Amino acid sequence: MAKTKYNDPKLEEKLRDRKYYITDSNPEFLKDVERIGRTIAHMCFQCGTCTGSCPSAPRSSYRIRLFMRKAVMGLEDEALTDPDLWLCTTCYSCTDRCPRDIAPTDVIMAMRNLAARRDIIPRNFLKTTQLIYQTGHGVPNNDVNRAARRKLGLTEEPPTTHMYPEYIKGIRKIMDHYGLKERADRILAEGE
C-alpha cells in the first residue's frame, strides 16, 4: 500500500508506521547479548518478576522486562538508544528471583557494553569515568564528607586511593588498557 504523503514533518511523524516488522530485528543482537552477558536471555517468558523486583522501576520509566523483550526480538537500535538502559543499579534482585534462571542484570550489562562500542554512553557515566581516572573514586571525597568522618572519629580520607594516591596509577593502567578514559574524553569533547 502506497504511503500517503502529507508534506508536513510533524504529521508524518505522528502518523508514522509503528508496526513491528521481521526486518526490524537483528538476530545477531540476541546472540551478542547472550555471549557477552553469559545468560540465556532467549528463555525469557515475560512474567515480570524482574520489573516487580526492581528498585529502580517504581521511580523511573526503566522496565527491565522490556529490555529482555527487545533482546529476544532483536530490537538492537531501540534497546541501545534507550536512555533507560542506564537506570539499572545492578542490585541483582531480578537475577535472584527470575524463575527461568536468567540474569537480566547481565543482559543489561551486555547491552551497555554494546552501546558503549557505538559511543552511546550518558555524559554522567563518562564524567564518572574521568573521576575514577583522576581520583580512583566515582564519587570522590568532599568537604562535607570529611567533616562527617571527622565527627565520627575517622580519618578525613578513607583508606583507599584517597589515603594512598600512589595506587591511582594501577587503576589508570587498567583503564588505559581498555581505553576507557580516552573514550570518555573523546565523546565528551565531541559533545561540547
Place this chain on the structure above:
Amino acid sequence: MAEVKKNEEPRIGVFVCHCGTNIAGSVNIQEVKDYAASLPNVVVSNDYQYMCSTPGQNMIVEAIKEHNLSGVVVAACSPRLHEPTFRNATKTGGLNPFRFEMANIREQNSWVHMHQPEEATKKAKDAIRIAVAKASLLQDLHPKSVPVEKAAMVVGAGVGGMQAALDLANAGIKTYLVEKTPTIGGRMSQLDKTFPTLDCSQCILTPKMVDVYRNENIELLTYTEVEGVEGYIGNFDVTLRKKARGVLTPDEAEARGIVGGGCNGCGDCVDVCPVIKPNPFELGMAPRKAIYIYHPQVVPLIYTIDFDSCVKCGLCVDACGDKKAIDLEMQDELMTVKVGTVILATGYDIFPIEKKPEWGYKNYDNVITSLEFERLICASGPTGGKLIRPSDGATPKRVGFVLCAGSRDNTGVGRPYCSRFCCMYSLKHAHQIIEKIPGAVPYIFYMDIRSFGKMYEEFYYRIQDEGAKFIRGRVANILEDPETKNLYIKAEDTLLGRPVDVEVDMVVLAAAVQPSAETERTRRLFGVSCSQDGWLLEAHPKLNPCGTTTAGVYLAGVCQGPKDIPDTVAQAEGAASAASIPIHKGAVELEPYFAQCIEEKCAGCGLCVNLCPYQALSLVEKNGRKVMQVTEAKCKGCGTCGGFCPGGAIWMQHFATPQIIAQIDAFLLGGEE
C-alpha cells in the same frame, strides 16, 4: 533348552526402513542397503518407505519364503516400538519369531546425527553388521506361559485409587486397596468445592467411599503400607505392613472372641483422651486427640491411636467399656497377598513453598497455601467455613492469589513443570470469596491462565464477570506490615508495563505439587521408573499412559504427573482396564530370555544361586550330582549368573555368549572403512 538346528547355513534377510525422512533424511539408504547385501550370510537386502506398514511387513513374509531365510534383520526404529510388529511378520513368514533381530538406526542414529549424514550412514552400517552377526546365530525360542492370579492390588486410596479399585472389583476381580492413612478419600476429601461445576467435593466423594467399603470384591486395607514385593506379572507376592491401629474393628474383635464388640465409631474415647495434637488432615490448623479420626466422614469409621503421642493412660479403654475395641499393646502385623497385577495411585504432596522465601510463607501469618485455603473455606473445616486471617481472625476483604508459586520454576529451587490445576482452583477460590464475603475482591496474579478442560474457559469467563481482578505478572515478593499484618504484593502488571504494589489482607499461594513422600520408596519396591522430576514413568507418554515398563504394574492419577480430578478418574479407569486384561486372559507369555544350565558343564558350585537378584536359581540332585536349576518364571534374564559362572555353564537364551561375542567381533573386526 531351546532347539538348535545343527549344520544349518545361516540365510539372513536385511530390510532397511526409511521411516519417511526420519531415517532417510540423514542415512544414505541405498548405500546401507548395498553394504548389507555384501555382508556374510546375507542373501537378500532390501529397503522400504515404512517397514512397519502392511506392504513392509509383507516384504519380510515373502522374502522368508522366497529365500528360505533363517534369520531376519530390520534396521529401523527402537525395538521398544516395533519389535513385536516385526516378530509377528517373521512368524507369519514361517520362522520362529525369535529369529528376528532389530538394528536401531533411528533413535540411536538418525535422530541424534541429523546433521552428520556421512557419520550416520557409517554408524547404520555398523549397526546392521552387528545385527546380522547376531541373527546368524539366533535360535528358535518359545515363550513361557504362566497363569495369572485372579486378584489385583491398588496402592493409594485417593479418588484415583478408589475408582481403579471399584472398576476392577465390578469387573469381578478381587482387589486389595492399600492406603497408608487411616481413611480412604485422599486429597479430594480435603477440598471444599471442585471446579468448574462447584460440586461439594465431599458430597460427590463420600458415595464412592461408601461404594468402596461395601464392595464385596474389595478388601480395604487402611493404615497399611507396602513392605516388600516379589514376583512378576501374574504372580506378585506383596508383603504389607498393617500398622498397629490400637483399635479393633468389629470383625477383628469377633475373631478375638469379643462378641458384639469392636469400634462402632461412637467417639467416647476421644472425650476422655488427654493428649492433644495437630490434625494433619486439617494441615495442623485444628486439634485432634491421640485417639482420633481425621473427619466425621472417614471410611472405615474406626478410630486410630497415634502411638507416638499416646501416653497409655488407659482412660479410653475404660470409656470404650464392653466393646473392648481398644488394645494399647497392639503391634504392627505383616501379611502377604498374591496378586496378578498392581495399580499405583500414590498421589501428591504440596511443594514446601517456604523454600521460596520471597513470598513469606511460614514467615508472615496471613500467607497461606491453597490447600490451607480449602480447609478454611470448607464448612467442615476448622473454622466451620468462615474464611479468617490467621493473624487476628478478621475476615479478609482483599485476597491476593499467587499463581505458579513454585511451579514453572527453573532455578532448581521450585519445580520446572506446570502443576496443571492451580489456575482452575484459584479461579474457584476467587469465586468462593466473592460468594461468601460481601464486597471482597480477589486479586489474581498470573502468568497465563491455563483453562484447558471442558467448561474451564467458560468458568474463567464467569469468574472475571463476577469481579475478580486479574493482574498479568508473576509476584516478585511480598512484604508484611508488622502492625496491621497486611501484606504488600509487589509485581509488575506486564500489560500496563507498570510495577504494582497491592495491599491485601491475605495471600493464598497456589503452591506447586510434587510426588507424595512415599512415592519413591513404593516405586522402587515395584521396580517402576520415574522421570527426572520424580513422577512415575508411563510406558509411553501418548500410547501407553497407564502402563509402566514393569509388566503388570500400572499407574493412576497424579503419581504419574499433575492432573485434575476428571483426568485422574479417567486414567484410573484406563489403568483398571489395562490391569484387568492379564487377569481376564488368565495367562501371560513371558519372553523366553531365561538362563539355562548346561548340565554337563555345571560343577554344582552354587555361586550363581546367591548372586541371583530374583531367587530364580537353586541346586538340585540330578544323576547323582548337584547341578543348578532355573525357575524360568522367576528369571528375568538379567545375565548376572551367566556373566559370573566360572565354568561357562550358563546359557543366556537370546543373549548367549557366542551371540554376543559375534556382535563384538562384527563391530571390532568387521568394518571395512
